[in-house]
Amino acid sequence: MNLLIGATTIGLILALLAFGVYLSFRIFSFPDITTDGSITLGAAVTAALLVHNFAPWEATLAGFFAGMLAGSITGILHTKFKINELLSGILVMTALYSINLHVMGKSNVPLMNHVTLASQAESLFALLFGGTGDLFILGWPVSARDASALLGVALIVCLLGTSLFLFFRTNLGTAMRAAGDNAQMIRALGVSVDFVLILGLAISNGLIALAGSLLAQYQGFADVQMGVGMIVWGLASVIIGEALVGGGGIGILIIGAVMGSVLFRLLVAIALRWGLNPNDLKLITALFVFIALIAPAAIRKLKSTTASNSSAHA
Amino acid sequence: MLEISQIRKTFHPDTPNEVRALRGVTITLEKGTFLIIIGTNGSGKSTLLNAVAGTFLVDEGTITLGGHPITSWAEHQRAKLIGRVFQNPFSGTAPNMTIAENLALATRRGQRRGFGWALNRSMMGELQDRVRTLNMGLEQRLENPIGSLSGGQRQALTLLMASWLKPELLLLDEHTAALDPKSADQVIRLTHDIIERDHLTTLMVTHSMQQAVNLGDRIVMMHRGEVLHDLFGSERARVRPEELLQRFDEVRRRERLDPAVAEMLRKNYI
Numbered sequence: 001m002n003l004l005i006g007a008t009t010i011g012l013i014l015a016l017l018a019f020g021v022y023l024s025f026r027i028f029s030f031p032d033i034t035t036d037g038s039i040t041l042g043a044a045v046t047a048a049l050l051v052h053n054f055a056p057w058e059a060t061l062a063g064f065f066a067g068m069l070a071g072s073i074t075g076i077l078h079t080k081f082k083i084n085e086l087l088s089g090i091l092v093m094t095a096l097y098s099i100n101l102h103v104m105g106k107s108n109v110p111l112m113n114h115v116t117l118a119s120q121a122e123s124l125f126a127l128l129f130g131g132t133g134d135l136f137i138l139g140w141p142v143s144a145r146d147a148s149a150l151l152g153v154a155l156i157v158c159l160l161g162t163s164l165f166l167f168f169r170t171n172l173g174t175a176m177r178a179a180g181d182n183a184q185m186i187r188a189l190g191v192s193v194d195f196v197l198i199l200g201l202a203i204s205n206g207l208i209a210l211a212g213s214l215l216a217q218y219q220g221f222a223d224v225q226m227g228v229g230m231i232v233w234g235l236a237s238v239i240i241g242e243a244l245v246g247g248g249g250i251g252i253l254i255i256g257a258v259m260g261s262v263l264f265r266l267l268v269a270i271a272l273r274w275g276l277n278p279n280d281l282k283l284i285t286a287l288f289v290f291i292a293l294i295a296p297a298a299i300r301k302l303k304s305t306t307a308s309n310s311s312a313h314a
Numbered sequence: 315m316l317e318i319s320q321i322r323k324t325f326h327p328d329t330p331n332e333v334r335a336l337r338g339v340t341i342t343l344e345k346g347t348f349l350i351i352i353g354t355n356g357s358g359k360s361t362l363l364n365a366v367a368g369t370f371l372v373d374e375g376t377i378t379l380g381g382h383p384i385t386s387w388a389e390h391q392r393a394k395l396i397g398r399v400f401q402n403p404f405s406g407t408a409p410n411m412t413i414a415e416n417l418a419l420a421t422r423r424g425q426r427r428g429f430g431w432a433l434n435r436s437m438m439g440e441l442q443d444r445v446r447t448l449n450m451g452l453e454q455r456l457e458n459p460i461g462s463l464s465g466g467q468r469q470a471l472t473l474l475m476a477s478w479l480k481p482e483l484l485l486l487d488e489h490t491a492a493l494d495p496k497s498a499d500q501v502i503r504l505t506h507d508i509i510e511r512d513h514l515t516t517l518m519v520t521h522s523m524q525q526a527v528n529l530g531d532r533i534v535m536m537h538r539g540e541v542l543h544d545l546f547g548s549e550r551a552r553v554r555p556e557e558l559l560q561r562f563d564e565v566r567r568r569e570r571l572d573p574a575v576a577e578m579l580r581k582n583y584i
């Protein structure tokens with residue numbers, strides 16, 4: 001039970017990563033590798049500030065804004081300096097590795113003995129429901145720490161998912177979606193595609209950094225390696241989410257991203273429990289995304305060949 | 315109103331692919347004029363339109379629109395003054411967004427876009443009313459993605475979007491060339507109605523001599539990046555499609571002649 005709750009919590013935290021990847025990859029078709037650096041950046045900035053006794057909300061917000069800054073730099077490299085999309089992301093990601101080390105001062109910062117959003121949620125939970133003893137859900141004991149973290153994260157994801165959905169329905173948000181859908185059209189309607197792309201990448205990486213910030217506070221440490229392969233993780237979540245909800249409007253897809261992220265994390269937790277070598281995790285994630293990316297075209301091809309075969313026989 | 319003065323544009327300069335697309339084009343357009351541009355392939359007619367729209371910046375010359383010196387303005391800045399319909403029906407609309415969302419984007423052409431709702435109930439009513447004037451039954455389908463519509467329907471909507479906020483200048487770039495004849499007729503009729511109703515200053519590029527003669531009140535014929543003929547007033551009133559075709563033939567004949575003459579001169583004098 002604790003395993004499932006832990007996996008669900010991390011899945012929900014990484015839903016913010018999925019939101020970010022959805023924004024860059026699905027709205028703008030921009031494969032933004034900044035992700036790997038900005039998720040660590042969020043964790044690093046938050047950890048560094050927590051160690052210096054800043055309030056958790058301040059440290060978290062600072063992580064978010066640091067991510068926005070990283071995303072806008074990628075956007076500026078691509079739009080103003082005409083650097084290829086992937087390369088812009090790679091440059092910022094690489095630079096962030098050093099920056100993250102500088103921010104943290106070392107490669108791993110433990111947060112166990114500091115006040116974090118997780119510890120605050122736990123105290124709040126104790127205040128509301130009395131005591132910090134184990135709860136019993138369906139007869140299983142659940143620690144107050146796990147339950148409060150899950151509730152808190154679920155609340156944040158709901159809030160941000162709704163905000164994102166509402167943003168996409170504003171004048172600015174629809175212009176952003178249109179810029180990803182047909183840049184020529186929205187330019188002819190007076191929107192600077194460069195500006196909305198930079199803004200989009202800023203929001204995307206802000207959300208991703210927030211995921212890193214929350215992850216560090218939940219796990220109790222920030223590590224300079226924690227971002228490796230996170231873009232693929234985000235892609236996997238988005239793709240699973242789309243498969244689960246079967247496409248549709250923006251709102252449905254945002255809910256799908258949350259579901260995809262949680263489901264993927266649960267599958268991984270179960271696989272690890274069954275003895276999957278953790279070292280193989282990234283390999284399997286990459287293979288999974290590879291298959292998910294080529295499957296739609298392969299299925300279509302298969303269908304059309306069977307269709308043409310049957311018509312040839314007829 | 316629109317003053318295009320001595321504009322030049324060379325693509326890929328100093329390479330084997332160098333194309334001198336515009337070689338000193340000057341056109342002055344009075345407010346409310348509907349100008350048709352015709353020309354052979356590669357004559358620079360679409361390039362001229364793109365130069366005005368700001369797809370690229372010109373090498374030399376100036377463009378002034380409604381008193382604004384727009385020569386160095388970016389494309390999205392010029393959009394404040396200009397409505398556009400492209401040749402490709404897919405270019406003017408965002409396929410994965412609904413008809414309503416596309417129209418809502420057009421209602422703010424060139425304006426600030428903030429955190430106000432893109433769509434609301436009262437706006438839906440107005441969208442419906444305006445779409446109904448197209449007589450295509452699309453007012454019932456405002457929530458459908460625009461990608462599900464035919465080329466003709468999309469082009470009609472693009473035209474509606476381009477003229478939603480009355481633009482200082484309407485640019486039509488062979489906007490019926492990719493449509494079947496019936497849809498093309500429909501879109502041309504709509505074009506005519508909208509321009510008449512709003513007295514829009516318009517630049518339209520076309521391949522069709524019939525359209526050139528039936529629409530508009532001035533015809534410019536381009537060739538090799540220059541204005542070859544400029545028909546207006548009584549000359550424009552008398553012109554017939556056959557005559558325009560004849561002028562094209564003349565151009566082609568001269569083209570054929572040129573290399574031969576050059577060869578002869580070379581032989582005789584060098």
